[in-house]
Amino acid sequence: MLRKSQLPYTPEDVLGLAPWIPAGPVLDLGCGRGDYALKLSEYGFEVTALDLHDAIPRLQQQKPQVSWLQQDLRQFVLKKEHWAAIVVQNVTPFLPQADIPILMRRLKAALKPKGILVFSGFNADDPAAENHLARTQAQQPAPTGLIALADLERYFKHWQWWFAFEGRVEDDHPPMGPHQHGLSQMIAVKPESALQTQWQELPRLGVGIGWRPALAQEIQSQQVDFLEIMSDDYLDPRYDRKLLALSKHYPIIPHGVELSIGSPAAPDPHYLEDVARVVRRCNSPWWSDHLCYTRSPRYKTFSLNPLPPTEEALEIVIQNIRAVKEQIPRPLLLENVAYYAQLAGEMSEVQFLRRVLEEADCGLLLDVANLFGNAYNMGIEPRAFVEALPRERVVQVHLAGGQLVNNLLFDTHNQPIWQETWDLLKFVLKTCDIRAISLERDANYAEPAEIVGELKQARQLLGLRL
Amino acid sequence: MSLGHFEDAWVERMLAARLGQELPEPTGLSSVEHAALMGVPLERVQAIAGGIMEGRVSMFVSATPSRLKTLLGQKRLRKSAFQFAQNDPLATLYPLSEALLKWLNFLLQEYRGAEIPHFESCLVYESANLALSLWRKPRAREPLDGPVLAPHVGLLVASPELGKVLAQIKAQESVADLPQTPQTGYVVWQSWKGLALKAVHWAVYEVLLGLDGQKAWPDVCRLVCEHHQLSDLQALLAWEDFFKQRRLIEWVRYPL
Numbered sequence: 001m002l003r004k005s006q007l008p009y010t011p012e013d014v015l016g017l018a019p020w021i022p023a024g025p026v027l028d029l030g031c032g033r034g035d036y037a038l039k040l041s042e043y044g045f046e047v048t049a050l051d052l053h054d055a056i057p058r059l060q061q062q063k064p065q066v067s068w069l070q071q072d073l074r075q076f077v078l079k080k081e082h083w084a085a086i087v088v089q090n091v092t093p094f095l096p097q098a099d100i101p102i103l104m105r106r107l108k109a110a111l112k113p114k115g116i117l118v119f120s121g122f123n124a125d126d127p128a129a130e131n132h133l134a135r136t137q138a139q140q141p142a143p144t145g146l147i148a149l150a151d152l153e154r155y156f157k158h159w160q161w162w163f164a165f166e167g168r169v170e171d172d173h174p175p176m177g178p179h180q181h182g183l184s185q186m187i188a189v190k191p192e193s194a195l196q197t198q199w200q201e202l203p204r205l206g207v208g209i210g211w212r213p214a215l216a217q218e219i220q221s222q223q224v225d226f227l228e229i230m231s232d233d234y235l236d237p238r239y240d241r242k243l244l245a246l247s248k249h250y251p252i253i254p255h256g257v258e259l260s261i262g263s264p265a266a267p268d269p270h271y272l273e274d275v276a277r278v279v280r281r282c283n284s285p286w287w288s289d290h291l292c293y294t295r296s297p298r299y300k301t302f303s304l305n306p307l308p309p310t311e312e313a314l315e316i317v318i319q320n321i322r323a324v325k326e327q328i329p330r331p332l333l334l335e336n337v338a339y340y341a342q343l344a345g346e347m348s349e350v351q352f353l354r355r356v357l358e359e360a361d362c363g364l365l366l367d368v369a370n371l372f373g374n375a376y377n378m379g380i381e382p383r384a385f386v387e388a389l390p391r392e393r394v395v396q397v398h399l400a401g402g403q404l405v406n407n408l409l410f411d412t413h414n415q416p417i418w419q420e421t422w423d424l425l426k427f428v429l430k431t432c433d434i435r436a437i438s439l440e441r442d443a444n445y446a447e448p449a450e451i452v453g454e455l456k457q458a459r460q461l462l463g464l465r466l
Numbered sequence: 467m468s469l470g471h472f473e474d475a476w477v478e479r480m481l482a483a484r485l486g487q488e489l490p491e492p493t494g495l496s497s498v499e500h501a502a503l504m505g506v507p508l509e510r511v512q513a514i515a516g517g518i519m520e521g522r523v524s525m526f527v528s529a530t531p532s533r534l535k536t537l538l539g540q541k542r543l544r545k546s547a548f549q550f551a552q553n554d555p556l557a558t559l560y561p562l563s564e565a566l567l568k569w570l571n572f573l574l575q576e577y578r579g580a581e582i583p584h585f586e587s588c589l590v591y592e593s594a595n596l597a598l599s600l601w602r603k604p605r606a607r608e609p610l611d612g613p614v615l616a617p618h619v620g621l622l623v624a625s626p627e628l629g630k631v632l633a634q635i636k637a638q639e640s641v642a643d644l645p646q647t648p649q650t651g652y653v654v655w656q657s658w659k660g661l662a663l664k665a666v667h668w669a670v671y672e673v674l675l676g677l678d679g680q681k682a683w684p685d686v687c688r689l690v691c692e693h694h695q696l697s698d699l700q701a702l703l704a705w706e707d708f709f710k711q712r713r714l715i716e717w718v719r720y721p722l
Contacts, residue, residue, distance in 0.1 A: 264470040296473030299559050302525075303518050305476055308502040312469050340514045341506040346498055405520050406513040412521065443528055 014087065014118055017162075017187065018043050019237035022114045023247060023283030024084030029073050030091030034059050034066065036118075037087075041066045044244040045084070050076055074099060074137055078110035085116040090183075092121035096134045096142040104155040113192035114280050117156070121147040123166060125182030149184040156188050163187040194329035199363055199392050202331065203285050205251055205436035207459045209451075215441065218448045222455055226251040228438045231287065232258045235274040243281050252282040253396075253436070255289070255365075261320050261334065262293035262307040272327040279330050286395065288333040288365045291317070291356060304337040309345035309352035314359075321360035333395055335365040338402075338411035342378045349380075350388045357393050364389060367398035368428055369440075372421045373409040382424055386431050394432040399425065399458060400440040414443035416450055422457065429461060437462055472499040477559070479503070483515035484555045522558050523547045526569050531592040534573070537585055546576055 014036055028037040031049035041047040041063075048067040049059075056070035069076065073091065086107060092100055111117060122128060124146050134142040149166035165185040172178045206225030209215065219227070227246065231254035234243050246252060256275060259267060279287045292304040307313045324332060336353060345352070357364055366389070375382040401415030417439075428434065437458045441451055471494035479489045489511065492503055526547040527540070535543060550572045551557055557565045574589050 262469075263473070264467060293473055296477050297470040298474045299477045301477055301559055302522070303480075303558075305473065308469075308472055308499050310469075310496070310498050310502075312467060312496070316467075316469055340517065341510050343502040344498075344505050345502055405517045408510075408513050408517055410517045410521065412524070414524070443524060 015039050015043060017116065017118075018045070019240035019281070020189075020277055021045065021085040021116050022112060022280035024112055024115070025082065026085045026087070027078075027083045027110075028087045028089075029076075030089055030094075031068075031087075032089070034063065034068070036089065037066045037068075038063060040085075040087075044241055044248075072137060073103070078106045080109050081112045081115075083110050083115055084112055085118065086111060087118045089118075089120050090122065090181075092145045092147050093126075093128065093133045094135060095145040096136055097145050100145050100147055101155075108155065108190070111190045113190055115190045116162075116187065117159075117190070118187050119152065120183055120185045121145075123148050123182045123184045125168060127180055127182070129182070147184050149186070152184055152186050156186070158191055159188040160191065161186065161188045192329055194325060197331040197361065197363070199331075199395065200433065202363075202395055202435050205253070205285075205396075207455060207462055208250075208253070208436060208438040209455060210255070210438060210440045210442075211246065211252075212441065212445075214445045215448070215451065218452055222452055223459070224250065224455065226253060226436065226438070228253045228255045228440075229278075229282070231256040231275055231278045234278050234281075235271075237277070240277075240281060243278070247282055251284070253284050253438070254278050254282055254287045255335075256287070257290060257304065258294060259289035259324070260294040261289065261291060261324070262305075262313060262317055263295045263320070264297065264316055265295070266323055267320055269327065272324060276328045279328055284330065286331040286333055286363060287328070288335055288396070290337050291334040291353065292337045306337065306339045306341070306343055307352070308343045309347045309349055311346055313345075314352060314355055317356050318360045321356070321362060325361075331363055331395075333363040333365040335367050335398065336370055336374075337367070338370040338373045340377055340408050340410075342380075349374075350385050354388065354390055357390055363393045363395040365396045365398060366394050366428060366432075367400070367411075368425050369398065369400040369402060369417065369421045370411055372418065372424050373402050373411055376409045376420075383427055386424075386428055389432070391432045394428070394434065396436040396438065397425065397428060397434050398438055398440055399454070412443075413440045417454055422461075425458075425461060434462070468494055468496045468499060471495050472503065475503055479511055480515045480518060481555055481559075483508075483512045484519060484558070518558055519551050519555075522565075523551050526550065526557075526565070529566055530569070530573075533588050534570075534585075534592060537582055537588060538573070538577070546573060549576075 018040065026037075026040050026045040026047045028034070028040070028047060028049040031037045031051045032053055033055050034049055037047045037049035046067075047065075048069065050069040050071055050073055052070060052072060056068050059066070060068045060070075074095075088103075088107065092103070095103065107117060107119075122144060126144070126146070128144055129146055131144050132141040133144040136142055149164060153161075153164075163186060165183065167183065169181050169183050170178065171181055208226035208228055209219060209224055211219070211227040211229045227250045229243070229246070229252055233239070234254075243252070254275070258271065259275075261267070275287070290304050292307060294301055294304060296305075307317070321332065321334075334356065339349070343349075347355070353364070356362065366386075371382050371385060374380055375385075399417050399421060400411065400413045401417045401421075402409045403412040403415050404410070425437075439451065439454055439458065445451070471492065475490070475492035475495065479492075482489050489508065492500065495503065523544065524547075527535075527543050530538075530543060538546075547569070550569055554568065554572075557568065560568065570589060570592065574586070577585055
């Protein structure tokens with residue numbers, strides 16, 4: 001026999017699942033006194049809570065941070081694919097049996113892909129099973145509505161199940177005092193299916209900047225259309241609340257450095273699982289990483305290392321991207337990295353890039369500063385490079401300032417943007433239908449006016465294009 | 467399939483260039499990859515390796531906890547970071563987290579006895595928090611037992627009291643009964659981590675006793691309070707009440 005506090009979803013434990021709830025509103029159906037609703041709201045979610053309980057009018061007055069509705073859930077319109085999570089805690093005993101399949105179908109439809117359903121209901125083993133706890137919509141008594149775990153498994157057959165329980169549980173609350181319940185419980189996630197990306201239908205985000213806490217003041221005081229976060233900094237769920245708070249103010253694009261798409265080893269599924277959570281939290285229209293490798297079989301480096309433009313490398317990259325897209329079915333952009341040496345191979349760098357984008361169905365995050373740097377360091381013609389790209393797949397642009405070390409221009413993100421990079425940006429904007437421009441600055445924040453000026457200049461250029 | 471050989475060879479050539487050694491002869495490459503690798507002249511390899519090291523030096527400086535930056539000063543820190551990267555070229559390969567612990571340890575050795583007020587206590591405190599922040603969360607199908615506990619905790623100090631606290635943590639029951647998904651694992655991990663925080667701070671306390679004597683702990687508390695702009699400084703200084711105050715547990719949860 002379990003005590004209720006030992007079950008995995010006490011309000012505190014539902015909160016433990018919060019980092020995995022995707023972006024969007026949360027619904028507590030049959031909220032009672034609002035324990036779950038208040039905890040989830042405190043975490044940062046927009047919460048709607050519904051019950052016929054007489055505590056609702058008081059909660060409406062005293063806890064306005066939650067949208068409280070005193071209403072029969074059967075009369076509540078559950079919008080399709082609207083809710084990021086729905087908590088249904090022992091509501092079904094108060095519904096006639098015939099209403100339960102209808103509720104299940106509505107719950108299935110109402111959750112967003114990857115939305116989480118937390119459900120508890122009485123089963124036939126409940127001592128109250130013979131009672132008439134249920135009410136029809138006309139408020140007439142009816143036999144207690146029951147649901148077995150097997151029924152839940154049937155209704156939510158293709159969902160990803162995180163928790164299932166069926167058994168007796170001790171409970172103790174007024175007016176009944178100590179008593180038992182026969183419960184069927186589940187926590188499950190709605191599946192998400194990959195769609196073919198229509199690159200030209202991606203939203204226009206405008207001009208943004210890489211989020212760095214040191215730049216928070218400048219970002220708040222300026223018109224910044226979106227933020228780019230370093231996704232690798234948010235893989236730990238304990239940073240989820242920060243991300244949730246940030247995402248209330250700005251559209252967010254996750255940008256990573258650790259994917260290592262060019263490693264012969266397949267991408268780490270655990271890493272992808274973490275990135276997928278971040279992408280869902282941000283509800284971003286796309287996410288990005290680099291066309292390079294950071295891990296070789298023997299070494300883990302912290303440089304974005306160049307791939308040789310060979311058929312073998314191409315095959316490995318495409319295979320890896322397919323694996324990534326299975327786990328993260330959102331459009332993936334790959335960024336062209338800074339090269340400091342021309343690597344001879346079986347095709348040119350731009351041919352290699354083009355084939356990756358087209359054969360693996362990816363978009364391009366064109367780092368114009370890297371392109372200028374590569375032109376500076378290796379004498380390639382950057383405009384010809386741009387013209388050879390599949391233009392419909394060039395979605396986003398990066399801008400940054402590099403530094404000369406030993407006469408090589410390094411992608412250091414710590415200097416003002418070079419004039420040549422601005423000139424190249426103008427050409428890119430004429431050539432491709434860019435949806436977003438973001439600035440990257442990782443150090444030397446002492447002159448914020450310089451960064452603010454760069455944001456304005458990028459906005460002006462993007463506006464001129466429009 | 468030879469791409470892996472190419473990638474290893476690229477990294478090894480960068481390392482050799484950093485150390486001023488002869489570039490190793492690559493093996494296992496296809497003729498195209500061999501030509502690509504050998505087509506990069508030695509001077510260019512050295513320049514790239516130098517640029518990578520420069521980047522790492524900047525990163526060590528910028529990732530140094532702000533209290534230590536203030537104590538040591540930017541110029542001294544940069545000089546030390548350069549020395550560190552030169553002495554330990556593999557620092558360009560370690561994960562940043564590991565490299566940072568090595569970097570802080572390097573600083574400890576470098577400036578021990580340099581009579582910089584609060585330096586040792588501050589550094590130990592920062593190292594403990596960093597180590598804790600590196601504690602990986604449990605993964606699906608990974609048993610949540612003793613070995614998941616941060617080995618860093620044990621590395622930091624050899625303390626009999628710490629051993630007792632860790633034993634208590636390991637003795638947590640019911641862990642194995644929970645479903646082994648990352649999500650439920652995370653719930654368990656959160657509660658373990660709360661206990662481990664106590665262990666780390668116990669450990670830090672003991673280290674501080676050994677380093678600076680009893681007065682060092684209030685110094686660390688003061689630094690942290692200032693950082694977090696907490697007003698109830700006096701209350702925090704009372705060691706007996708330390709773990710009773712939830713707020714303390716909250717603010718030590720995040721690295722400074």
